[in-house]
Amino acid sequence: MVRRAAAQGNPGVRVAPSRGRGYLRPVVPNALSFAAMLASTCALIAALATPGRAALPADTLRGRVVDRTGRPVAGAEILLPDLDRRSVTDADGAFLVPNLLPGRYLVAARAPNHRPVAATVSVGPATPPLTLRLAPSLLQLEPLVVAGAPAPLQPLRAALPVATVARERLRRHAGVSLAHALEAVAPGVRSWATGPHIGKPILRGLGGSRVVVADGGLRLEDYAWSDEDGPAVDARWVDRVDLVWGPASLLYGPDALGGAVDVRPAPLPDPQAAARSRPQAEIRAAGNNRELGLVLDHEGARSAWAWRASAIGRRAGDYRTPAGPVRNTGYAALNGLAAVGWRGTRAQANLRYTRYGGEFRLLEAGGPTAEEEGPERKVSDDRLRLDLALLPGRWRWDARLQGQHHRLVERADEPIDAPAPHGRRETVQFDLALTTLAMDVQAQRRAGAHATTAGLSTWLQWHATRGPQPVVPNARGRGMGAVILHHLAASRANVAAGLRYDRRWLDADPHPTLGNPPTSLAWGGVSANAGLAWELHPGLALQTSLGTGWRGPNLFELFANGPRLGERRYERGDPTLRPERARSVDVGLRWRGLRAEGFVQAFALRLARAIYLERTGQQAVGLPVYEHRQTDAVLLGAEAFAEAELSPSLVLRIQADTVRSRRAGSDTPLPWTPPPRALAEAEWHGPRPIAAGRVLLAAALETTAAARRVAPGERPTDAYTLLHLRAGWEGRVGPVPLRVDAKLRNATNAAYRNFLSRYKDFALEPGRSLEVQAQVRW
Numbered sequence: 001m002v003r004r005a006a007a008q009g010n011p012g013v014r015v016a017p018s019r020g021r022g023y024l025r026p027v028v029p030n031a032l033s034f035a036a037m038l039a040s041t042c043a044l045i046a047a048l049a050t051p052g053r054a055a056l057p058a059d060t061l062r063g064r065v066v067d068r069t070g071r072p073v074a075g076a077e078i079l080l081p082d083l084d085r086r087s088v089t090d091a092d093g094a095f096l097v098p099n100l101l102p103g104r105y106l107v108a109a110r111a112p113n114h115r116p117v118a119a120t121v122s123v124g125p126a127t128p129p130l131t132l133r134l135a136p137s138l139l140q141l142e143p144l145v146v147a148g149a150p151a152p153l154q155p156l157r158a159a160l161p162v163a164t165v166a167r168e169r170l171r172r173h174a175g176v177s178l179a180h181a182l183e184a185v186a187p188g189v190r191s192w193a194t195g196p197h198i199g200k201p202i203l204r205g206l207g208g209s210r211v212v213v214a215d216g217g218l219r220l221e222d223y224a225w226s227d228e229d230g231p232a233v234d235a236r237w238v239d240r241v242d243l244v245w246g247p248a249s250l251l252y253g254p255d256a257l258g259g260a261v262d263v264r265p266a267p268l269p270d271p272q273a274a275a276r277s278r279p280q281a282e283i284r285a286a287g288n289n290r291e292l293g294l295v296l297d298h299e300g301a302r303s304a305w306a307w308r309a310s311a312i313g314r315r316a317g318d319y320r321t322p323a324g325p326v327r328n329t330g331y332a333a334l335n336g337l338a339a340v341g342w343r344g345t346r347a348q349a350n351l352r353y354t355r356y357g358g359e360f361r362l363l364e365a366g367g368p369t370a371e372e373e374g375p376e377r378k379v380s381d382d383r384l385r386l387d388l389a390l391l392p393g394r395w396r397w398d399a400r401l402q403g404q405h406h407r408l409v410e411r412a413d414e415p416i417d418a419p420a421p422h423g424r425r426e427t428v429q430f431d432l433a434l435t436t437l438a439m440d441v442q443a444q445r446r447a448g449a450h451a452t453t454a455g456l457s458t459w460l461q462w463h464a465t466r467g468p469q470p471v472v473p474n475a476r477g478r479g480m481g482a483v484i485l486h487h488l489a490a491s492r493a494n495v496a497a498g499l500r501y502d503r504r505w506l507d508a509d510p511h512p513t514l515g516n517p518p519t520s521l522a523w524g525g526v527s528a529n530a531g532l533a534w535e536l537h538p539g540l541a542l543q544t545s546l547g548t549g550w551r552g553p554n555l556f557e558l559f560a561n562g563p564r565l566g567e568r569r570y571e572r573g574d575p576t577l578r579p580e581r582a583r584s585v586d587v588g589l590r591w592r593g594l595r596a597e598g599f600v601q602a603f604a605l606r607l608a609r610a611i612y613l614e615r616t617g618q619q620a621v622g623l624p625v626y627e628h629r630q631t632d633a634v635l636l637g638a639e640a641f642a643e644a645e646l647s648p649s650l651v652l653r654i655q656a657d658t659v660r661s662r663r664a665g666s667d668t669p670l671p672w673t674p675p676p677r678a679l680a681e682a683e684w685h686g687p688r689p690i691a692a693g694r695v696l697l698a699a700a701l702e703t704t705a706a707a708r709r710v711a712p713g714e715r716p717t718d719a720y721t722l723l724h725l726r727a728g729w730e731g732r733v734g735p736v737p738l739r740v741d742a743k744l745r746n747a748t749n750a751a752y753r754n755f756l757s758r759y760k761d762f763a764l765e766p767g768r769s770l771e772v773q774a775q776v777r778w
Contacts, residue, residue: 059123060098063130065089065109073134076111079267081144081152083391085343086267097270099345101391104446106152108143109134112168113685113694115594116143118154138651138685139597139643140166142240156541157489159496159531161586161601163187163641165241167266172726172741174235176314176333176358178213178263181235186243187655188639189261190674193757196289196319196766197331198230198360202756203245204603205635205659205673206258209554210580212249214262215354215383219252221436221461222381222406229408231261232356232381234335236282236295236312239266245639246584246603247549250483250500250527253457255551257582257607268306268341268350269299280777284314288745288769289330291316304344310337314358321764322751326363328374333358348389356381363759375412375429381405396444404436409467431466451487456480463555469562472555472573473511479504494533496545501526504552514561516575521558523579525550531586539593543601545586553577557611557628563621570620571613572627581608598642605635610663612671615713632664635673651683671714674756675707683726693731693738700724707755715761720752739775744768 065076072093079086080097082105089095102124110116115137121130142164144152155164165186173184179191179199191199192207203211212219213231222232242262244252249260269278278300284293292315299308317330339352357380383404390397410429442455461477481502488495503524510518531545560573588601610633618625637659644652658676661669679702686695706719725744732738749768753760 059100059102059125059127060096061100061105061107061121061123061127061130062094062096063132064093065095065111065132065134066093067114068133068135073111073114076109076114076132076134078132079108079110079143080105081108082106082396084267084348084389085270087270099343101345103394106144107132110143113138115139116141118143135594136648137594138645138649138683139595140168141592141597142166145242153487153494155597156535156539156590156592157494157533158590159487159494159533159543160529160545160547161245161531161543161588161603163243163245163599165243167238167240170235170238170241172728172743174238176234176331178231178233178235178238178261182241182261186241187641188245188657189243190657190677190756192672193754193759195326195329195360195363195757195759197316197329200230201261202672202674203243203259203261204605204637205661205670206607207672209255210258210551212252212256212260214252214260215385216264216387216400217251217262218385218400218402218438218440219260220383221404221434221438221459229377229379232354232379232383232406233263234312234356237265237310237337238263240264245601246545246586246605247527247529247547247582250485250498250529251453251455253481253500254502254504254525254527254549257549257551257580257605265352268308268339269301270306270343278777280775282773282775284771284773286316286769286771288766289316289319291771293773304342306341306343308337308339311335319766322749322767323764326759326763328361328376329363331358331360333360346391348391350385350387352383352385352387354381354383354385363763375410378407378409378411380407394445394447398440398442398444400440402436402438404434404438406434406436408432428467430469430471432471433462433464433466435462435464436460449489451489453483453485455483457483470511470513471562471564472559473508473514473516475506475508475555475559477504477506492535495531497528497530499526499528506552506555506558508555508559511559514559516559516561519559519575521552521575523550523552525579525581533590540589540591543586543588543590546584547586548581548583550582551580553579553611553628560628563623568623569615570623570625572625574628577611577628577630578609580610582606596642596644598640600638600640600642602638603636607633607635610670612711614671614711633661633670634664635659635661635670649685649687651685653679653681653683655679667709669709669711671711672756673711675717675719676705678703689731691729691731693729696726696728696730698726700726704754710755715753717753717755717760720750722750722752723747737777741773743771745771 065073067073074089074091074093076089077086078095085097087095087097100123104120104122107121108116108118109132111134114134117132117134145155145158145162145164169185170181173181175181176197177199179201182189182201183191188203190202192202193199200207201211220231245259247257249256252260279298282295295312297310312335315332318325318327319329334357336355341350359376359378361374361376383402385402388399409431411426412429436459438459440457442453444453458480463475465472465474479502481500483500485498506521508519510516527549529547534542536542556573557577558573558575560571563570582605584603584605586601586603588599590599609630611628611630613626613628616625616627639657641655646652656678659673661673679700681698681700683698702722704720707717710716725747728741730739746768751764754765
């Protein structure tokens with residue numbers, strides 16, 4: 001699993017060459033290998049994508065989407081997930097997807113207030129028009145599950161613990177924090193929060209770098225640095241979210257011991273169907289923290305090209321609790337996206353640039369006496385990604401390449417010798433930068449009931465630290481991995497299995513302030529999974545799976561040695577930490593019928609050498625000292641979700657999750673183990689149009705149990721229940737589609753403390769908040 005060398009009396013540490021030109025030697029060969037792999041991959045795909053003499057003629061898939069009475073469904077989306085193509089039906093419910101090679105394709109259709117359908121169709125010269133019939137439904141369902149499997153699957157056929165959060169549910173809670181949005185709609189997902197605008201997802205009681213956040217299947221390397229650094233993903237851009245629980249998520253590499261959160265942007269509009277251009281705008285306002293937001297989107301397609309551009313601006317002040325405002329908790333964020341895609345018969349390519357950035361004010365323990373005295377974090381994340389796909393027949397080749405630059409700067413006001421009001425100045429406390437180059441190449445093949453994926457991945461990283469308070473040393477990392485997954489679909493049983501091997505290297509420079517010597521570390525390990533989905537009855541399936549995985553310690557856990565003013569602690573790492581190893585077992589039931597769907601699943605996870613941060617009882621520079629330590633631990637828990645259409649106008653949803661952790665040899669839990677939580681929501685849809693539009697009313701009760709069984713140094717919290725109300729209207733104002741949603745969070749203005757909030761020791765959570773958003777399309 002791990003290779004270490006000993007030198008100069010430091011067990012577990014190998015002294016690297018002296019700095020100079022030689023210190024780049026571990027990275028340069030890997031950089032050349034990365035460039036060679038990139039060039040060969042692009043050349044292979046370009047060569048295979050070039051039509052030869054025996055090129056097969058292209059065909060067109062045509063059809064209509066109708067309801068159960070035969071009336072056309074306009075505006076329904078037609079999805080071909082194998083090709084990442086999307087089309088939309090016209091006013092007559094008709095659609096066409098041209099330039100398809102002969103073969104079998106999975107086709108799905110979805111539309112608001114209708115039950116989605118999926119079917120496998122054969123495309124050829126004599127393919128008759130396809131008719132997809134949608135039944136009316138108020139359930140917010142997704143037709144397919146993509147994550148964790150070699151090919152898209154219908155939900156009941158998934159042999160691993162996976163779930164999909166539908167676009168409609170996510171949109172009603174979309175904000176600047178992805179973790180907060182998921183916590184409101186997804187069972188088993190919690191948010192480790194720093195105020196209402198920064199959150200890190202927690203799955204099954206595990207968070208931080210134990211939960212991998214991916215963008216369209218490619219993992220992001222951006223948010224494991226500190227408590228106040230969340231995933232650089234704006235929830236407004238997400239079409240759906242695929243969740244994979246436990247260490248079974250082999251496609252995302254090691255580290256995902258708690259699971260993976262794969263955000264999937266909407267495919268670009270299909271350029272082959274028809275030339276079109278569609279702008280839209282959205283405005284958002286919230287009363288509690290005086291938040292204002294504006295979203296501008298534009299997408300279009302012409303000939304073989306498609307494009308999308310989006311910009312999101314948000315600004316908010318201090319949030320308010322029932323006891324008054326909490327100073328220095330506002331933020332300002334400006335995010336942008338630009339994408340262009342090309343679709344051919346045998347190949348396709350997408351190029352996307354994403355910018356996520358903002359200034360987030362942070363509350364220090366006890367709270368500042370004036371707003372300008374508190375610290376603030378400035379975050380910027382720039383990603384450039386290229387996706388290439390080759391579609392020659394039964395084999396599909398994909399290459400995904402991404403460059404990511406993530407920067408985190410903490411500033412604080414310090415007193416200077418000057419008369420008021422100029423007696424303070426803003427200074428940089430630390431300045432961290434992480435640059436990552438990553439590439440993932442996959443080959444997928446379907447043959448009857450069998451689907452196989454084989455892949456190779458490699459990445460390079462550069463960590464740079466600046467500022468008067470060094471947090472971690474400069475370092476360079478690199479890694480590579482190989483994975484193979486197989487899925488067998490029988491008449492009643494679906495079996496999935498996978499195997500992955502990864503190797504990682506880390507080279508850290510010496511730093512006189514931190515006191516670490518030059519250090520080189522290496523880890524390697526195998527991850528594996530196996531799962532079974534057995535159809536007990538039409539619409540009811542039993543799912544069970546086994547998984548194992550590992551995670552190497554990150555740079556902070558190894559080398560941190562200094563004050564963290566934003567977290568109000570003095571943090572110490574340990575360079576002798578060893579990789580974590582997890583083994584898990586899942587058992588669950590899933591059902592999906594005409595009027596109901598849901599799942600219930602239980603898990604047991606054994607975590608060897610779990611790394612955790614614990615208070616030592618010591619003080620350094622006036623701050624409590626925390627150290628990274630290791631212990632074996634066991635986590636047990638369950639997640640459940642159900643929604644049912646009780647009448648043509650009324651839907652009931654229930655979700656719950658619980659987890660219990662225990663360290664080896666004691667009943668002491670791991671830090672930040674969340675208390676049980678349950679949520680029940682009733683949603684009413686008006687049977688008749690009001691003002692030429694559809695009306696929605698909803699009420700939800702969210703209950704969180706008391707956190708009494710806590711780790712040493714953690715503050716217990718009381719139980720609380722919150723009431724949330726929602727209302728919506730969707731229709732047309734003249735020829736323009738308009739949608740308005742309003743939400744009243746914490747309608748009773750309850751005073752409570754969230755156990756998963758970093759502010760729980762000295763501030764309440766937000767009180768009553770009215771949020772309104774309006775969307776218009778042209």
